[in-house]
Amino acid sequence: MPELSVVIVASDSEQRAVLQVLVDSTSVARSVHTCASFPVAATDPVTRRIQTANADVILVDIPADNASPALHAIELLQREMPDSALFAVGSLSQPQVIVNAMRCGAREFVEKPTTTTDLLEAFVRLTTAQRKSRREESRGRMFTVVNAKGGSGGTTVAVNLALAVQAAHGSTALVDIAPLGHCALHLNLKPLFSVGDAIRNLHRLDSSLLESFMTRHGGGLQLLAGPNTPVPAEPSTAEFAKLFDLLIGHFRYVVVDASSRIDATTRLVSNLANVVLMVAHTDVASLWSAARVQQYLSESGSREKVQLILNRFRKIPGFSESDAEAAAGVKLLWKIPNQYFAVSTAIDRGVPLSQQNNTEIARSFAGLAARLTENDLDVKRKAWSLFKTV
């Protein structure tokens, strides 16, 4: 546990000294500044000194005979220093004071006379909550790959994108939710477990059990495989939601191959995703289907997330990229070249495109991965700097 810095505000000198000793003896916190008077305004020098200390916690002692100046100070400090946690120290025999302290923004009400244990517990609660919110900030990003029409190349895109993201950033999972999972075949893996096993064990699923259901590919990509035979009873969307919540809590990137599965689960997984990649060909039937699928996914609010991937791209005289976008009603994100020999050999042999010497199509997937993750590092750096303690 990191050491917390604490400012103590107490008008009574004896109480100030007691609190200082108690804080320092918790061994998880250290008093960095003490104040003998309550700040009354933002411009008050007392307020400025507290701000300069920039502590994790501000302990405000509430005198039993006159609570108002302390309560006002809590309200003021909470407003002026929203990143610090305000702890009120007071008597439990004054319930109205407790209520008022909480209303003014106190995060904890520590009983008087105070013990080291009381303070230690309050500090641990604070650190746990901070860690939790840090986890929320650093949750993984998710890309869902959906076909406009069967056989458009959803699995090829999901597998090669996942491999490229893993190669560039690590910590990537590929999750196969297609009705019949083909990802393992593309990667030449023989999974022992599948999505179904993870869902059957949801009640006890933690990070290590989740990893044990995954199959590791040579470069580090982790596959949660799809079924290798059609399954009669599908898990509920609530179960899928719980599984994906765990996945994005555990991996930095999660790529989902929904392929031609267009149902409530794909809609859910599109909702959870940061970007939905709609894979289509440059022909009328494919683009017509893309428009229908995008409409279906949009009904639950995924519209802006859906982006078009034109696979097996070829230029058609008199038909521009903006015509394709207009026909599909989806903005074009990327074009993948038509290289049947390279792709079909990769699938047949289970040797990914990225491992076949520097083909144009391998570069295209690396480019797509770079495009989808280009802003992530900045976002992460910013999130990191928000936290003083780790």
Ligand SMILES: Nc1ncnc2c1ncn2[C@@H]1O[C@H](COP(=O)(O)OP(=O)(O)OP(=O)(O)O)[C@@H](O)[C@H]1O
């Ligand atoms: N960029 C490409 N260039 C040439 N051929 C490709 C390309 N992408 C995919 N293919 C070919 O298209 C076929 C279908 O690919 P894939 O299995 O990825 O499709 P899918 O959309 O996932 O299919 P399904 O709807 O059954 O899930 C494969 O045989 C593959 O060789």
Ligand SMILES: [Mg+2]
């Ligand atoms: Mg597929």
